[in-house]
Amino acid sequence: MSRIAYVNGRYLPLAAASVNIEDRGYQFSDGVYEVCEVRGGRLIDECLHMKRLAFSLSELRIGMPMSLSALSVVLHEVVRRNRVRWGIVYLQITRGVSRRDHAFPPAGTAPSVVVTARNLDLASAEKMATDGVSVISVPENRWARVDIKSVSLLPNVLAKQAAREQGAREAWFVDRDGCVTEGSSSNAWIVTRDGKVVTRPADHAILKGITRTVVIEAIAAQGLKLEERAFTLEEAHGAREAFITSASQIVLPVVSIDGRPVGNGAPGLVASALRRDFHRHAKTS
Ligand code: PLP
Numbered sequence: 001m002s003r004i005a006y007v008n009g010r011y012l013p014l015a016a017a018s019v020n021i022e023d024r025g026y027q028f029s030d031g032v033y034e035v036c037e038v039r040g041g042r043l044i045d046e047c048l049h050m051k052r053l054a055f056s057l058s059e060l061r062i063g064m065p066m067s068l069s070a071l072s073v074v075l076h077e078v079v080r081r082n083r084v085r086w087g088i089v090y091l092q093i094t095r096g097v098s099r100r101d102h103a104f105p106p107a108g109t110a111p112s113v114v115v116t117a118r119n120l121d122l123a124s125a126e127k128m129a130t131d132g133v134s135v136i137s138v139p140e141n142r143w144a145r146v147d148i149k150s151v152s153l154l155p156n157v158l159a160k161q162a163a164r165e166q167g168a169r170e171a172w173f174v175d176r177d178g179c180v181t182e183g184s185s186s187n188a189w190i191v192t193r194d195g196k197v198v199t200r201p202a203d204h205a206i207l208k209g210i211t212r213t214v215v216i217e218a219i220a221a222q223g224l225k226l227e228e229r230a231f232t233l234e235e236a237h238g239a240r241e242a243f244i245t246s247a248s249q250i251v252l253p254v255v256s257i258d259g260r261p262v263g264n265g266a267p268g269l270v271a272s273a274l275r276r277d278f279h280r281h282a283k284t285s
Pocket of ligand 1: 035156182183184185186187206207208209210211212245246247248
């Protein structure tokens with residue numbers, strides 16, 4: 001079955017789907033995106049993803065290309081046409097097509113909209129959660145507004161590639177103070193020796209993950225103690241547990257950081273319980 005993409009009003013086979021070379025997404029990374037998990041054809045936490053999309057667009061002064069209800073119809077239609085049972089739907093909105101000039105294009109230039117969807121391998125995702133994953137650390141070198149979900153991801157691309165080349169799943173960015181900001185495509189968490197769950201506050205230095213928001217609720221529901229504060233790489237090395245969260249990976253235990261085992265080197269109880277909680281949440285949301 002060939003995959004189908006939505007491009008500016010049309011549903012097309014992927015091979016026939018294209019954007020103009022003067023699209024500002026292509027020329028300047030002048031656009032935003034969202035990735036939503038799909039289960040049984042349903043979009044998990046769609047409302048929260050659409051809220052963050054509206055925030056990203058507004059911060060960059062890109063117009064919302066259609067109503068949220070129309071956008072929802074498109075997202076579901078792409079999921080349906082690609083027969084996604086468990087996977088992701090990807091949405092990208094750019095400032096549109098215009099003769100190349102750094103400044104904004106003329107008023108009235110229509111934003112471009114692309115939507116794709118695909119299945120993920122549920123069995124291999126669950127295996128990764130059972131085994132745990134490794135992360136490496138890399139210096140933070142991104143711009144100061146990574147709370148905007150911009151398609152401008154070059155530092156994230158290079159960080160992820162560095163992780164792959166070192167046999168790791170993820171790279172954690174570490175700022176000048178030695179503190180972990182987040183992963184190249186996930187939020188970063190630790191559990192301290194005395195059982196406190198720690199993650200960086202959602203300021204401009206991290207993307208406020210939707211999974212992060214849901215996991216914070218699960219932490220409260222479990223009666224665990226949460227500390228939203230920066231933590232150093234050194235503290236992570238000495239932590240009882242570590243884990244990462246994102247819409248496509250849910251909660252993944254981290255068992256080693258820069259080649260050093262976290263805790264006893266096996267997935268932690270808190271991370272595994274929070275993953276179970278997220279599964280429960282996804283069934284009912
Ligand atoms: N941080 C970064 C840099 C990301 O790219 C992502 C997801 O792609 C996240 C955090 C997690 O966000 P979410 O839970 O909304 O997927």
